[in-house]
Amino acid sequence: MDTIFALSSGALPAAIGIVRLSGPKAGDALQALVGRLPQPRTAALVRVREPESGAAIDQALALWFPAPSSETGENMAELQLHGGRAVVAAVFAALGRMDGLRLAVPGEFTRRALANGHMDLPAVEALADLIAAETEQQRGQAIGQMLGGLSRRADAWRQQIISAQARIEAAIDFSDEGDVSEDVAAASLKEVAGLRAELDAVLAEAQRGERVRDGIVVAIAGPPNAGKSSLVNAIAQRDVAIVSPIAGTTRDVIEVHLDLQGYPVTIIDTAGIHDSSEPIEQEGIRRARLRAEGADLVLWLDDLSGQPSLPEAFGADVWRVGSKSDLVDSSAKQRADWLTSTRSGDGVGELVSAIGSYVAERYGRGESRIITRERHRLAIQDSRDALLRAEAAALGDEVVAEELRLAGRALERLLGRIDVEHVLDAVFRDFCIGK
Numbered sequence: 001m002d003t004i005f006a007l008s009s010g011a012l013p014a015a016i017g018i019v020r021l022s023g024p025k026a027g028d029a030l031q032a033l034v035g036r037l038p039q040p041r042t043a044a045l046v047r048v049r050e051p052e053s054g055a056a057i058d059q060a061l062a063l064w065f066p067a068p069s070s071e072t073g074e075n076m077a078e079l080q081l082h083g084g085r086a087v088v089a090a091v092f093a094a095l096g097r098m099d100g101l102r103l104a105v106p107g108e109f110t111r112r113a114l115a116n117g118h119m120d121l122p123a124v125e126a127l128a129d130l131i132a133a134e135t136e137q138q139r140g141q142a143i144g145q146m147l148g149g150l151s152r153r154a155d156a157w158r159q160q161i162i163s164a165q166a167r168i169e170a171a172i173d174f175s176d177e178g179d180v181s182e183d184v185a186a187a188s189l190k191e192v193a194g195l196r197a198e199l200d201a202v203l204a205e206a207q208r209g210e211r212v213r214d215g216i217v218v219a220i221a222g223p224p225n226a227g228k229s230s231l232v233n234a235i236a237q238r239d240v241a242i243v244s245p246i247a248g249t250t251r252d253v254i255e256v257h258l259d260l261q262g263y264p265v266t267i268i269d270t271a272g273i274h275d276s277s278e279p280i281e282q283e284g285i286r287r288a289r290l291r292a293e294g295a296d297l298v299l300w301l302d303d304l305s306g307q308p309s310l311p312e313a314f315g316a317d318v319w320r321v322g323s324k325s326d327l328v329d330s331s332a333k334q335r336a337d338w339l340t341s342t343r344s345g346d347g348v349g350e351l352v353s354a355i356g357s358y359v360a361e362r363y364g365r366g367e368s369r370i371i372t373r374e375r376h377r378l379a380i381q382d383s384r385d386a387l388l389r390a391e392a393a394a395l396g397d398e399v400v401a402e403e404l405r406l407a408g409r410a411l412e413r414l415l416g417r418i419d420v421e422h423v424l425d426a427v428f429r430d431f432c433i434g435k
């Protein structure tokens with residue numbers, strides 16, 4: 001097993017540059033650089049020297065974490081250097097010359113922690129989410145999961161399934177004893193039904209966690225020239241989209257990322273939807289429809305100047321938003337849920353607050369969000385389906401026990417206890433070097 005090292009802190013130059021090592025030779029390498037091994041888990045002020053010449057490289061804090069009480073479960077060492085490029089380069093050069101040491105690949109420390117059972121798969125996923133989190137709600141969700149939110153629940157479900165399975169298997173073995181075994185099996189199946197209902201409830205809310213992780217999409221759609229791009233610019237307070245009096249200006253889908261009440265919200269500007277014979281515009285309209293259909297909320301914009309343009313039926317909630325309110329008389333205003341003018345600025349701030357409240361209400365209420373990825377949802381769904389099949393099978397039947405076994409396996413997959421290899425690449429794709 002190689003000993004790996006990497007810069008675990010951010011871009012240089014910086015006040016401090018943290019270099020971490022993990023593997024069998026981490027202690028030897030630290031000793032070669034600083035002359036001694038500090039007390040385990042206690043920071044020590046040390047002189048870092050080039051091992052061959054003895055020339056000073058830096059003065060630093062050193063930490064030593066002997067296996068197995070370290071993040072990876074291996075011997076680990078950490079140097080908190082001054083964060084200069086040449087300082088870190090000199091330390092890397094010295095480490096690179098040592099036998100059995102090499103630079104880590106992205107996520108390799110965490111991969112070792114997983115392999116050594118110091119983290120489970122949901123915790124690894126949550127760590128990636130925590131590092132990627134840009135809003136308060138994303139952070140809260142990620143740390144909750146990293147500290148075991150999902151794992152604890154899934155493990156409790158698994159224990160319940162195993163115990164029901166054991167009782168049903170015993171009932172099968174003692175089936176010649178008649179009534180008693182039937183009662184036991186019936187009671188166990190009742191428990192299974194209760195658990196299945198619990199999984200159903202969690203699955204019904206699955207979308208919330210996934211959306212908070214990935215971002216909640218609000219699409220601005222409507223007829224050409226309604227002022228969609230102007231509204232997107234007003235919301236972003238930046239000139240992100242091209243605005244012009246020419247109908248059909250926007251063709252590509254443009255995204256703006258916002259933090260509303262701690263939730264990540266992606267506002268998308270789309271091509272004006274109407275019957276067009278122009279092929280490029282047609283493609284833009286096709287993309288606009290597609291994004292609006294996948295959105296969580298559609299703002300249907302209409303400048304209220306002519307016949308009301310009817311919102312198309314999308315899968316999402318639709319708000320009718322009147323635009324250019326500086327141009328219309330009060331009678332037209334009854335046709336919209338919201339009125340805005342990007343010229344005067346009226347109504348834009350209110351609309352944005354209303355979107356924030358809508359998102360907080362829709363994604364914040366209810367149980368804590370424990371499903372944050374499709375992978376979690378599919379595994380829990382598999383478990384739930386097996387429980388349902390168990391309920392449907394005859395009492396005391398071997399099929400019941402087998403379905404319960406499958407239900408338990410789906411949860412073990414969720415926790416990364418089995419079949420972990422084929423999901424690892426997807427999980428570690430987002431990791432950076434040094435993590």
Ligand SMILES: Nc1nc2c(ncn2[C@@H]2O[C@H](COP(=O)(O)OP(=O)(O)OP(=O)(O)O)[C@@H](O)[C@H]2O)c(=O)[nH]1
Binds near residue numbers: 223270271272342
């Ligand atoms: N008076 C007034 N004009 C506006 C307002 N908002 C936008 N406009 C004008 O309306 C015209 C169309 O605006 P855009 O934002 O390009 O409209 P759009 O819906 O994105 O248009 P397409 O991308 O072509 O579908 C431009 O000339 C804008 O200056 C407003 O609040 N008041």
Ligand SMILES: [K+]
Binds near residue numbers: 243246247249250
């Ligand atoms: K336009």
Ligand SMILES: [Mg+2]
Binds near residue numbers: 229230250269
């Ligand atoms: Mg536009």
